[in-house]
Amino acid sequence: MPRRRDPAAPAVVYRTARVGLRLTVGQRRRCFGLLRSAGDVWACVLELNAWRRQRRDKPLASYQELCRELAASGPGTFGELDSTGARSVLRRFSDAWFAAAKRRRDGDATARFPRRRRGLVPVRWYHGTFTLDPGGRRVRLPTARGGRPLWLRLARSLPYPAEQVRSVTLLAEGGRLFLDVTAEVPVTVYEPGCGPDPARIAGVDLGVIHPYAVAGPDGQALLVSGRAIRGEHRMHLADTKQRRRAVAGRAPTRGQRGSRRWRKYRRRSRAVEGRHGRRVRQAQHEAAKTVITWAVQQRVGTLHMGDPRGVLQLAAGRRHNLRLRQWQVGQLIRILVDKATLAGITVHLVDERGTSSTCPGCSRRIPKPSGRVLTCPHCALTGHRDLVAAASIATRTPGGGPTTPAGSSVVLPGVVTHRRAGRHLPGAGRSRRDPRRPPAPRAARGSVGQRWPAPPHSGGESLAHTGEDPQHPPETR
Template sequence: MLRSAGDVWACALEVNAWRRGYPLEQVRSVTLLCEGGRLFLDVTAEIPVTVYPPGEGPHPGRVAGVDVGIIHPYAVAGPDTKALLVSGRAIRAEHRMHLADTKARRRAVARRAPKPGQRGSRRWRKYRARARQVQGRHQRRVRQAQHEAARTVVTWAVGQRVGVLHVGDPRGVLQVPAGRRHNLRLRQWQIGRLLQVLIDKATLAGITVHLVDERGTSSTCPACRRRVSKPRGRTLTCPHCRFSGHRDLVAAATIATRTPGGGPTTPTPVVLPGVVTHRRAGRHLPGAGRSRRDPRRPPPGGARIKMAGCGPPHHPVGSRSPRTVRIHNTTETR
């Protein structure tokens, strides 16, 4: 029988660790969170790092560059002229439709909203609970899509035997005011979370990650090293040497030549990718891969889109070794 709050907490901890497959000696911290009116347990566990059979694991001499962006959360240029593009248009659509839905809800109840200091009615409390529920669902959808994008990059890097990832750090743009609309895009971008999720999953797979300066990589021609004005689309065309290539992949290839803590120490030639693999992040989002209609409206015929579960899984690759790394997991309590 549970006699106190401590007993309830200990029982929840054991159930959560058992569901995730973590022995209690590997659990380092547990935090109770409330998100969208629902309770979650945030568990920090210490789990082994992946090892591979001889000759099949990531090689420390194979380096790939990763460019972090909004339209493409990750653009990777690896060795052997191979590249990966992860599309984030479904995530942008989710942000846009959630903002439109939130504005419509607020306009609908603006007249019935209680005044400052006035106690709300039962209907108002139900509306606020529903708004918190929708906000929590939106956050879980975006978080799941970000984990899927990072898992795609790590799986591709393991298949290419990439041992080192040079990731461009664009967080300096957050300090530059760019207007109301672009500031909203930067806030929804969630750069820090994208970097942290990629670092966690790459470290778990045995891949080393270095953050490098990405300044000028998207506006410098890799052939003649001259500055190129920002293109309107995704294709970078140099007016000086007539070079043309995908803007994000050109930046990723240049980032691969950068060294941690500064720019390239020597004029390293940039190897541009020739084989590009395309993947989409957020397949579980409503309307992903469908037409351009409103993804929150039901499709013709009255059938509604079924929502998928949105937890942030960390799936290991290969077998495990005695080396360990800490990651974060979140599980809902019942």
């Protein structure tokens, strides 16, 4: 993947898709061997810099210097790992080292240089070093000179054309092997008069219950529900606690070698954690895609998104701190910015301080509502508190403090579109039942349970004939 592109070239966005692998036992063994060899490269760099620290020499952090040391090690030092894959590990180490150095220069004393060993390190190959099958279901990874070719079968077809693929990365997560495919995707081009208008601005408020609440310029609004994501976090936490309590008596003591049963439990735990992360990540992408699709339909060209990451530094108790960590607000921002850039929409981060506690009508402080409806006791303004905050965020100026340009008026939402993220999560489908929940108590023998209320009209007409809801007649809706 090139680090510098011609400024005159068409704008592109780098997108990465994670694809599973269908491997034989031998292919799986060779893939893990490549990842372990990459871990050996990482450990060698750490060991070399440890020796230099003892001699008080300058550490080796430059990518060019590390490549010279790799060339001096000779062929065959790291098994089947070729020089391109080994250099990708050196690039990863160099980027991590200089990122930590920059943070320390900026005054962040908590930044640490990479000094921890890793058993498995991802390996990346760039365009021209790997081969894609014309059918898009197989990929050939390069190996060391004299090694056998390594062809891997993909679990699904690549979501990008072969000519757009720039790199592939082999990695392991939760005991499973994946291939991250990175491609250059051109920014969407619209017909004249149909694309996003930069003058049309919408505000985005980030939250836990609603990951994205968007207020548009014409009174249009969008609410994306994230209750399924929150339920997935809660049920995963309860399942993890129950599993830990069940194996607490079998846990090996400190210094004792673990049994096969304990290793099996750890392997199962890693698999469950990986599945949970993939489920939440997919739901977050669905929510961001819903926002961008709605913005393109409304021809919104600029999104003002409130940055709430300052609240992460506040200690709010053990339970609420866990909710904030599970929120993953930084990932929500990153996903939305990536999809907005691909659609040709500009995103600005603004200060959202006071948007949920200030009335946009009279600009006076209002108490925090107990529910989702905000009501101003001074001017009687009423609305959904997340959408009211998003409408105020739309008027904020990017950069600096919580400033609103003089003369700008808040456009309150009039038409609200509701969408739900995470329909693939357990319990979010038609059954509305998570298999991890304990079963409901059965009714007594002979009882038929709660019946559907009888229709208010007589004649025995079904719901399909009248189209009416028996619980909500037309005159009471």
